[in-house]
Amino acid sequence: MLRIYGNRALKTLPGLDTRPTSARVREALFNIWQGRITDCRWLDLCTGSGAMGAEALCRGAAEVVGIEKSPEAYTITRENWQKVAQPDQTFSLFRGDVVKQLSRLHGQPFDCIYFDPPYDSELYLPVLERVASLNLLQPTGEIAVEHRPDAWVPIAVPGLELVRQKHYGTTYLAFYAPEAPTA
Template identity: 55%
Template sequence: MRIYGNRLLTTLPGQLTRPTSAKVREALFNIWQGSIIECCWLDLCAGNGSMGAEALCRGAKEVIGIETYGKACKVIKQNWQKFARKNQNFKVIKGDVLKMLKTLEGQQFNHIYFDPPYTSKLYQPVLEAIITHKLLRKDGEIAVEHNPKLWQSMAINELKIRQEKYYGNNAITFYVSQ
């Protein structure tokens, strides 16, 4: 797998970490292109870390990833070490995304990328936890990747849908603060 600047990313074999497709990744970074430099980025259900690695390559100031699978966390850390510059910080947190969000209370992020397993029951509780723990900056945005055939838009207090984009069997719903 390659990311921005034709950089090679280490990945785990199989689909356990469900890497975001190049098409979806490129589309997201085109949408957010003017706001990545110096941003604080949160990558939830980080998989192989491709989204956080891309954010680092494009100038994010800080990238934090949460992933439950231990082997994936090691790969994410290795990948991010390859791409981070001296003025960039990153951290990989191993654990359940809902439990680990509590540990970030007090930090705020410009961009939050959330890509859980499509059939998981994480969508609503994680979006609510982001609000409860005040993790999204007022001018920030959350991108939620999902399967449009399985997705039902969610009404979350303090969040509104800004836009939805469809890419075949994948879609991204963008939420902003109300």
């Protein structure tokens, strides 16, 4: 079991196939984004147990959308989100390859996107490029990318700019925002 905002318990996946975001990193991210969460549209990529999306719902997000490849993780995420969502909140979840599933969201920009892929995956650049090319961020939105320090070189992505990086022990977050239009 995993506990989130409001001391709510969530189901987790057995074994080591899914690495949940630590409580320290979750708290830090929600502190950074505290003024963005209420009534926001939140996108959770590689949801795992769905803890980040569940926490966004508990903190007042209007809508949470997730993409998860694992059938087991998909099922647990759905259960966790059903458990915490209030009647005035909506959520949807898509199962499959994250790069392919992002196309379903074209024209639906988000305020906050959380992207936490398996660290050794080859997903970082393709997902960031897809987010940029599909305009999945509001003009004032941000995407937080969780990674480990030894496998990261800030990625240059047309349409996105790296705005800050934070680290919490062995976990790092890189924040991207839409590039400012040039005059």
